[in-house]
Amino acid sequence: MELPVLERKQIDNIIEGKEKLVLELNSSSLKKPIKIVGKPVWLRRKDKGGKVIYVLGVSFEEIGEKERETILGQLVSACLNYGCTVD
16 A cells, blocks of 8 residues: 655654554445454655655454455456556
């Protein structure tokens, strides 16, 4: 996942696990948004067209099998419709 430019303290807090990542997946095909708690597993700073972004690997916690299947389906659908890149 890509994060916008954050203050160094926010980045450190995320890496150290002091701040949780709460992700919300919303789509017209979902009855209600899915909220997921994530834990960072790696972080890289990257230049994207002259703009600094952070690319973050996330391990999802507290997620049920149904939510996991829904998220995977949404990701596959997005890749098929819009294309995907792998770094």
